Amino acid sequence: MSDNRTTRWVADVQRVLNEVGGERGRQEVKWGEQNHPNGTGGTRSLLRDAYEPNLDLRTGAELAAIFTARTDRLAAAGRLTYEAILTEEWAEAIACDDPAELRAELVQVAAVAVAWVQKIDREQGAGITVTAIRSQPNPELWLTDAGHVWQRCDDGSLRCINGTDQPEDESDVRRRFGRLRRLVPESEAGQ
Ligand SMILES: [Mg+2]
Structure with missing residues (x-):
């Protein structure tokens, strides 16, 4: 890319990242600092908590409802994980038909990923705690x-x-x- 196009590309990335930052701010206001377990792993049976067979046969809207209910259930039981939150946001995104709604959900997916990275950084002794x-x-x-x-x-x-x-x-x-x-x-x- 030419210098001018590179500059514009960087600015375009920054514009989207600023939106993700805004969503992070809204999350922080709504939920406060969150430090859920990761809930990930290559040998775990990750979707068992969904209590739903044949997930491949479900529509996008059904998957969004299933994984939203799963997050609510895990939160009520004190077992919420970042895996569950990101899976819910992913499911909400892939259920979208409208590009504007899809875009908004993808910003939320990105913001949850950022929140998760911040949690990992706090565990490593880095990162900022909101007080x-x-x-x-x-x-x-x-x-x-x-x-x-x-x-x-x-x-x-x-x-x-x-x-x-x-x-x-x-x-x-x-x-x-x-x-x-x-x-x-x-x-x-x-x-
Ligand atoms: Mg969402």
Whole structure:
């Protein structure tokens, strides 16, 4: 590729990765830091928990329902794994007919994969632990296009939810990251 095309290609990858970052922010707000077991392995019988025979005969919508129910069941039993979460997101993606819905589900697949990588990194002693978001019961949260999540402090300033940055004026955050979008909790959004 020419330099110009290479630059545009890198920017295009970054644009999509920023969307994945935004989805990671929404996941973090919804679920907090998650540290599920991997649930993977070359010698494990991975789909036994689905309790469904003949998965190859199922439609996409049936597979999405089966693996969503499986995730819910494992979560209720305290046995949720990243394998189950990613399998559910994969199933939701492959059930899509509409390209826009498929695209949104694929961003979710990518974001779950990123969350999983972050969990593995934390286990290795690397990676960031989110702390700030837990200090308020109903935090006011703002999302940048780059996927950063900022929480409103009592004095009106904003603080990035990883808790490692100093609080900043909202105007400074907007200057650095551009647009800020309010993250409305799902309970308030009525979803
Ligand atoms: Mg999904």
